[in-house]
Amino acid sequence: MSLADPTPLHPFLDKLLSRSDLSAEEQQTILDLPARPEQIETNRDFVRLGERTDHACFVVAGLVGRFGQSRNGNRQITAVHIPADMVDLHSVVAPDACSALQALSVTTILRVPHVALRAAAHRFPAIAEAFWRECVVDAAVLSEWVVNVGRRNARARIAHLLCEIACRSQGMANKDGSSIPFPATQTHIADMTGLTSVHVNRTLQSLSQEGIVDLYNRQIHVRDWAGMTRAGDFDPTYLWLAKAASRMN
Amino acid sequence: MSLADPTPLHPFLDKLLSRSDLSAEEQQTILDLPARPEQIETNRDFVRLGERTDHACFVVAGLVGRFGQSRNGNRQITAVHIPADMVDLHSVVAPDACSALQALSVTTILRVPHVALRAAAHRFPAIAEAFWRECVVDAAVLSEWVVNVGRRNARARIAHLLCEIACRSQGMANKDGSSIPFPATQTHIADMTGLTSVHVNRTLQSLSQEGIVDLYNRQIHVRDWAGMTRAGDFDPTYLWLAKAASRMN
DNA sequence: CGCGACTTTGACAGATGTCAAGGCTTGTGG
DNA sequence: CCACAAGCCTTGACATCTGTCAAAGTCGCG
Numbered sequence: 222m223s224l225a226d227p228t229p230l231h232p233f234l235d236k237l238l239s240r241s242d243l244s245a246e247e248q249q250t251i252l253d254l255p256a257r258p259e260q261i262e263t264n265r266d267f268v269r270l271g272e273r274t275d276h277a278c279f280v281v282a283g284l285v286g287r288f289g290q291s292r293n294g295n296r297q298i299t300a301v302h303i304p305a306d307m308v309d310l311h312s313v314v315a316p317d318a319c320s321a322l323q324a325l326s327v328t329t330i331l332r333v334p335h336v337a338l339r340a341a342a343h344r345f346p347a348i349a350e351a352f353w354r355e356c357v358v359d360a361a362v363l364s365e366w367v368v369n370v371g372r373r374n375a376r377a378r379i380a381h382l383l384c385e386i387a388c389r390s391q392g393m394a395n396k397d398g399s400s401i402p403f404p405a406t407q408t409h410i411a412d413m414t415g416l417t418s419v420h421v422n423r424t425l426q427s428l429s430q431e432g433i434v435d436l437y438n439r440q441i442h443v444r445d446w447a448g449m450t451r452a453g454d455f456d457p458t459y460l461w462l463a464k465a466a467s468r469m470n
Numbered sequence: 471m472s473l474a475d476p477t478p479l480h481p482f483l484d485k486l487l488s489r490s491d492l493s494a495e496e497q498q499t500i501l502d503l504p505a506r507p508e509q510i511e512t513n514r515d516f517v518r519l520g521e522r523t524d525h526a527c528f529v530v531a532g533l534v535g536r537f538g539q540s541r542n543g544n545r546q547i548t549a550v551h552i553p554a555d556m557v558d559l560h561s562v563v564a565p566d567a568c569s570a571l572q573a574l575s576v577t578t579i580l581r582v583p584h585v586a587l588r589a590a591a592h593r594f595p596a597i598a599e600a601f602w603r604e605c606v607v608d609a610a611v612l613s614e615w616v617v618n619v620g621r622r623n624a625r626a627r628i629a630h631l632l633c634e635i636a637c638r639s640q641g642m643a644n645k646d647g648s649s650i651p652f653p654a655t656q657t658h659i660a661d662m663t664g665l666t667s668v669h670v671n672r673t674l675q676s677l678s679q680e681g682i683v684d685l686y687n688r689q690i691h692v693r694d695w696a697g698m699t700r701a702g703d704f705d706p707t708y709l710w711l712a713k714a715a716s717r718m719n
Numbered sequence: 720c721g722c723g724a725c726t727t728t729g730a731c732a733g734a735t736g737t738c739a740a741g742g743c744t745t746g747t748g749g
Numbered sequence: 750c751c752a753c754a755a756g757c758c759t760t761g762a763c764a765t766c767t768g769t770c771a772a773a774g775t776c777g778c779g
Contacts, residue, residue, distance in 0.1 A: 271707075289617035292703050297621040299613040314603040319610055319708045343595040350591070353602040354563040360609035361568055364548040367612060368538035371619040371664025372546040375735070406757065415620030417736055422759060454541050458520075459568045624767070655725060666768055671727060 228252050229331055232305040233279055240358065240461055241351035250341050250348065256331040261324040268309065268322035275316065276332040278308045283328025284404050286412070288321045298412040300363065301325075301405070303390055311356050313338045326404035326439070361459045370415040373454060375424045378414040380453030383434055383441050387449075388457045395446045404439035428452065477501050478580055481554040482528055489607065489710055490600035499590050499597065505580040510573040517558065517571035524565065525581040527557045532577025533653050535661070537570045547661040549612065550574075550654070552639055560605050562587045575653035575688070610708045619664040622703060624673045627663040629702030632683055632690050636698075637706045644695045653688035677701065 234251045237243065243251070256279070261267050268274060270290060278285075285302040299320060302308045308322060313335050342349035362385070369381050383403075390401045407425065408418040416424075429435050433449050435442040443449060450456075483500045486492065492500070505528070510516050517523060519539060527534075534551040548569060551557045557571060562584050591598035611634070618630050632652075639650045656674065657667040665673075678684050682698050684691040692698060699705075 346592040363612040
């Protein structure tokens with residue numbers, strides 16, 4: 222994508238349309254939102270804890286982590302965002318950041334002003350509803366993370382995380398042998414799963430020896446998708462990948 | 471509250487107003503929403519996994535838990551709801567329940583039809599925004615739960631949970647000696663914190679012996695609020711208890 | 720008064736964390 | 750093209766927190 226791309230927000234519109242219906246006019250409104258591209262280096266916070274933001278961030282390329290605070294120094298990543306995710310759409314209605322956003326690899330984001338997003342939502346109820354729905358899906362993912370971290374052992378936690386990334390990245394078209402970009406370190410994975418990097422390392426080795434998944438070259442290499450979902454106790458329903466499921470009643 | 475109460479949704483309006491601004495007309499629209507009261511016995515699911523709902527549930531009295539699924543039989547509560555919480559406002563935009571709702575004690579709820587909520591949101595952008603904001607706050611709580619379960623030890627997890635309930639229930643006016651209704655069993659607390667009931671029991675005993683909190687009579691008895699927040703590594707910012715913090719920018 | 724649900728205990732097991740050291744990649748600059 | 754540094758991965762030995770199992774005690778409701 223060049224910086225001069227006339228419709229850099231097309232992937233955002235696509236994501237909205239995957240879960241919500243929007244008229245042609247509403248779709249155009251999304252595409253017309255102002256967006257300022259920015260490149261973020263690895264390990265740099267681009268939204269700091271407590272900061273009041275005036276824009277939301279859309280991931281074009283790279284990987285982003287949301288870091289929860291904990292005074293004793295332990296870090297916990299509460300959410301990961303891959304390309305085509307609007308990282309903090311919720312900041313439109315709650316602009317004070319209560320967690321930090323950090324690039325886990327070199328990342329390109331688009332900054333979209335709150336005023337523009339709010340104006341679109343106020344003008345078109347369907348857009349407001351679509352934004353609301355996106356936030357609800359993010360919450361569903363968080364909810365699943367609570368289960369993951371609270372009730373699964375290391376092996377299942379890691380497998381579940383990798384399944385989630387695979388589905389969010391490829392839709393449900395996962396098959397043995399596919400590779401999914403995932404430039405996170407083992408320490409990052411530890412912070413996502415509430416484990417230590419040492420234990421992540423050992424668990425990853427055993428998942429690899431079992432012929433289930435391999436992680437190298439900043440990619441997830443799926444060797445046995447069925448085994449992976451079994452190991453991770455994974456059911457993708459919560460990701461709301463199909464629009465039908467969220468249709469009006 | 472009698473079943474004939476003309477404005478049973480007043481507590482809902484109050485909660486919305488604590489974080490959002492609504493005009494007199496908008497406020498009246500909230501109060502005029504149809505609401506059907508219902509009493510739920512302890513341990514009864516009133517929203518089942520996978521069910522498509524056509525109404526949201528508001529807690530008038532009692533305690534509600536949202537249960538995450540996990541095939542190996544381990545239960546995890548991903549959210550608790552106390553009186554004055556709208557438990558599943560998010561179901562308005564995602565009606566297929568991907569977690570079950572269960573009464574943890576005898577509970578009175580109000581069922582509010584999605585159609586009415588959606589109509590209000592479509593007619594008044596400020597109401598749509600207020601609903602959206604409530605869902606975002608729920609997500610912030612979930613995010614904090616990920617940190618709690620992922621990175622804190624048993625003592626801190628439980629203390630943090632109790633601090634959260636205290637603040638959500640009493641606002642920030644917590645002081646030593648106050649009592650907060652919390653009719654959950656130790657097994658429920660275990661399911662909220664990702665622990666076992668045996669370990670919860672032991673940890674609760676030690677918190678009690680340290681003179682920090684006592685749990686009996688279905689209430690939290692705060693003995694040392696400062697010590698409790700310290701033990702739980704608790705910072706209430708994420709609860710968005712003050713409207714100022716979420717004001718437009 | 721009695722049943723069922725909840726709490727409490729003890730002994731023991733196992734998963735995960737801690738610490739510390741060494742090896743490997745990768746990117747950078749000479 | 751080589752050398753170096755920084756970050757990342759890997760390993761081993763050991764510690765500890767939390768889970769498991771099973772039984773007994775307590776409380777509250779009918």
